[in-house]
Amino acid sequence: MTLKKVLIVSKTFPAIGLEILKRKTEPFVVPFFEHELESLPEIKKLLKKGYDAVIWNTKHRLTRDILDLAGPQIKAISTMSSGTDHVDLDEVFKRGLLIGNTPHVLDDAVADITVGLMIAAARRFKEGIAEIMNNEWKYGVQWMLGQDIAGSTVGVVGLGGVGQAVVRRLKGFDVARFLYSGRSDKPEAKALGAERVPLEQLLRESDYVLLCCPLTRETKNLINAETLKIMKKNAVLINIGRGGIVDNDALYNALKQGQIFSAGLDVVDPEPISKDHPLLSLPNCFIIPHMGSATIETRNAMATISANNILHALEGKPMVHPVTS
Numbered sequence: 001m002t003l004k005k006v007l008i009v010s011k012t013f014p015a016i017g018l019e020i021l022k023r024k025t026e027p028f029v030v031p032f033f034e035h036e037l038e039s040l041p042e043i044k045k046l047l048k049k050g051y052d053a054v055i056w057n058t059k060h061r062l063t064r065d066i067l068d069l070a071g072p073q074i075k076a077i078s079t080m081s082s083g084t085d086h087v088d089l090d091e092v093f094k095r096g097l098l099i100g101n102t103p104h105v106l107d108d109a110v111a112d113i114t115v116g117l118m119i120a121a122a123r124r125f126k127e128g129i130a131e132i133m134n135n136e137w138k139y140g141v142q143w144m145l146g147q148d149i150a151g152s153t154v155g156v157v158g159l160g161g162v163g164q165a166v167v168r169r170l171k172g173f174d175v176a177r178f179l180y181s182g183r184s185d186k187p188e189a190k191a192l193g194a195e196r197v198p199l200e201q202l203l204r205e206s207d208y209v210l211l212c213c214p215l216t217r218e219t220k221n222l223i224n225a226e227t228l229k230i231m232k233k234n235a236v237l238i239n240i241g242r243g244g245i246v247d248n249d250a251l252y253n254a255l256k257q258g259q260i261f262s263a264g265l266d267v268v269d270p271e272p273i274s275k276d277h278p279l280l281s282l283p284n285c286f287i288i289p290h291m292g293s294a295t296i297e298t299r300n301a302m303a304t305i306s307a308n309n310i311l312h313a314l315e316g317k318p319m320v321h322p323v324t325s
């Protein structure tokens with residue numbers, strides 16, 4: 001019996017996932033770094049070889065043109081991410097392809113990063129480090145004053161798995177109020193002590209605004225010049241969702257003019273941003289390079305799920321985490 005062929009668009013795909021695939025398929029791991037701009041022609045060349053399934057772990061968007069190259073035998077796709085904004089889902093569904101992702105296993109790792117960003121942005125880590133590096137460490141009682149988490153109002157935009165894990169962590173920080181906004185009431189909110197409010201109220205009342213939602217048509221540029229104006233002057237904005245949720249120019253202006261206090265971003269648009277990007281020049285904008293799920297355990301878990309998504313689909317079973325809309 002010939003084995004099904006699986007293309008893994010991820011040069012450093014964890015061995016644990018590869019071993020799972022090797023048991024029943026013939027996997028091929030791309031031999032180049034998949035995120036680099038110049039890798040797209042190589043990915044396209046490989047896709048033309050007729051794979052039955054693909055693990056799409058690259059920032060290149062999976063579009064109709066690329067799907068056309070894959071041929072009629074392709075049956076299943078898995079991302080190695082929770083977000084699926086880099087896939088043209090309408091096109092995937094139109095073609096009757098099965099698609100899965102890897103949510104939930106990264107909730108804890110991303111929640112840790114979120115709390116880290118809150119502290120870093122609220123307590124001015126970037127400015128503090130710069131003072132040391134520039135030999136300008138000047139202690140004084142009014143020097144480097146930041147914002148407390150204790151007693152604050154924390155507003156979570158998108159109380160999904162990550163948002164909930166953040167609230168659980170912050171329970172130990174003596175937060176005064178948790179607010180959340182989103183499309184629907186979350187049954188978990190009651191136990192977490194979080195109150196659902198309209199986005200505008202959340203922005204108006206929160207000292208910390210945490211963007212924990214996916215990038216969708218509704219959330220694109222959700223944080224823009226208008227919504228930033230509603231936020232408090234001491235507000236700290238954290239984005240661990242996707243860069244596209246925030247309008248960069250508007251954020252730059254708001255931070256520069258002291259309209260809000262600071263921002264901590266794990267995600268930006270585009271990624272990677274160039275080192276000359278205006279946001280990087282701001283002392284009150286603390287940016288890290290999309291490291292939310294970057295722990296050994298989490299990446300292994302993500303690889304395991306994406307491998308099993310593919311195996312299940314090829315065997316006619318439901319994926320571990322199917323994407324349905």
Ligand SMILES: O=C(O)[C@H](O)CO
Nearest residue numbers: 080081082083292293
């Ligand atoms: O969508 C995801 O899985 C995360 O952003 C990856 O870090």
